[in-house]
Amino acid sequence: MSAEILCVGSELLLGNITNGNARWIAEQLAALGVPHHRQQVVGDNRERLMGAVREAAGRCRLLITTGGLGPTPDDLTTEAIAAAFATPLAERPEVWADIQAKLAARGRPVTPSLRRQALLPVGAELLPNATGSAPGMIWSPKPGFTILTFPGVPSEMRAMWQATAVPWLQGSGLAAGVFGSRMLRFWGVSESSLAEQVADLLESANPTVAPYAGAGEVKLRLTARAASIAGAEALLEPVEAEIRARAGMACYGRDDDSLASVVLEQLRRRGQSLAVAESCTGGGVGAALAAVPGASDVFRGGVIAYANTVKHQLLAVPAGILQTWGAVSDPVAQAMAEGVRRATGADWAIAVTGIAGPGGGSADKPVGLVHIAIAGPDGCGSEGLRFGASRSRSWIQALSVGEALNRLRLQLLAI
């Protein structure tokens, strides 16, 4: 019952464009509950296209193609598919009439090459294209194998998918059941140690649980298959609860949550406000907070204290502390946090000062050393973290932003 996607276009093989169509169709198939095991990309080449179609016919029940339906000589998809099953092409008069009508409505000339688009294999059903000129087809060249073809233009492909492919898939019985999915988000745990904590669940067949790692963040995707959305949710619920129980506070949220959105929500519930004082992140913590819609009822702003003079002048970090301890130190991080809390009147403050590299490190204070302070109504604490000198500047900055937000999150949870 499985499906494959075949995207046709030399521009994909040259790396000129990203294959957004494959991702979009993959998402749709998952949502419809159609199992999907393989994607392929081939160029505008008749022989390779025929080969790919024949191989797919031996493996899957449903082949979805994008691209190569247009009027130019390198648009070969329909022709190659017909040839792969030794079936002749025939012109569909209604398609040719439709193409001419659309061009007339746009005041465009009708060129002879456009007529190629009205050719479909004998026996194929039309997959209408309401907006563009190239239609697709629904064709079963052999029992138990159906091909759906779409143009490569994303807007046309998507409209045709919704209007015709979805009802066809549901009617054909290929879209059996529905998939429901949740993404759980973690900070402060490595992918490997999280995977060990939930090793038995990674083996589960329904729901499936799969780990992903990003820049400091780890995610688990839970996907359940059921007859209805409610059934899928009922399968997901206990697995999510079990994972949350095992992972504890490392699980910070779900789906569209970010560390920033979670922290903002924690403070919003308390009616408290937040400010930031940033050195090595240069505004990255503030930008992460400002990325969340509605941040303004909690986030006041703060100071980008990149130069030491700014730490001193705008945050009142004493010159003596800067001299004695150096800018990357707990006393300076704490003075920055307290300084910005005082200057903005915020209830809470996050301060970050560190060495993002690649220059500026020493044996004592290597690249990747970052001090993070959190100041709140009950005082101020800080810690020095070592992210490792082998990390890139952007990676150290991203980890610093995440760690700073996560520390405030954990502190608020503990109160």
Added chain:
Amino acid sequence: MSAEILCVGSELLLGNITNGNARWIAEQLAALGVPHHRQQVVGDNRERLMGAVREAAGRCRLLITTGGLGPTPDDLTTEAIAAAFATPLAERPEVWADIQAKLAARGRPVTPSLRRQALLPVGAELLPNATGSAPGMIWSPKPGFTILTFPGVPSEMRAMWQATAVPWLQGSGLAAGVFGSRMLRFWGVSESSLAEQVADLLESANPTVAPYAGAGEVKLRLTARAASIAGAEALLEPVEAEIRARAGMACYGRDDDSLASVVLEQLRRRGQSLAVAESCTGGGVGAALAAVPGASDVFRGGVIAYANTVKHQLLAVPAGILQTWGAVSDPVAQAMAEGVRRATGADWAIAVTGIAGPGGGSADKPVGLVHIAIAGPDGCGSEGLRFGASRSRSWIQALSVGEALNRLRLQLLAI
């Protein structure tokens, strides 16, 4: 002599992520002159992975895989490739030592599951991973067929490609000839109007010129093929000069330049400093500047004046101006720029205040309205820009950051 790309990961089949790795590698293969005829995606499934590898071995000379090298049970790539050619795996002690050393440097626990990453097929060569824990391999399981494996994490994959795969491809004779390439970067011109300005050059065969568009930025990639690097450079030089002459000041840089790095370099040459005052971008301009290594000799920092009280208290924006004109206005943008210039002692200041949405807009001041001010030794100017209410919050923030930096760039060029 052709290459194929095989990307491994159920997240690709579920449509959770776009296959950016395939595009990036495709671009690199094109730049190296390696013909590339097919891409495939399969999930974390041992049998299907083995099947895809065996099929590729019958078709191509070089197979490049991404993904599935990590420590979790669904990371199956190395194991499946070895099984496809009935070759046993053996632990590489130097890899296991390297993994333990990296974790120790980061203060992370060494978990047993990580040891799987030190297993490679007997006879395979190591493809080192300088930043992450999972190495890849270079392996020829049969004559005339070589597999290169990479992790799915884009930053690790790209670093490994540049450090090891490129020299290997050149040394192996698979990369025939030399490709030289430059990426020219533009701001303040649309992709379509830039494409019209250089329409004749887009038809050129050597060098080729191809346009790309990002978030506000437009790029042209120039790629020349020649017998030597010097030969490729000689072909690129006049085409770059011609494009720069046509595009004028819209071309802000090349290759690794960013608007932030160009502005920092302009100021560095003058021995001048810069500060920022940000409202709707929340620190995004500062973070863009801090992302550039060595920013500290020019960038002093500034104030994230998200709340009006912070605009007033830290930047001395008069309460009367805020009340009369509103926070999103030219007078407030200018008062913010002058305020942060005064507070930090910087020679130049950028201020941004706007409505990033989705809430907060009105008929008079819609979502997407952003005022940008530049203050310098000779005074202060500002302008209100409308990015359009249909844009997302993150898009409006990114355009605001780029526009603000570009305005200072143009002003410095004009002096």
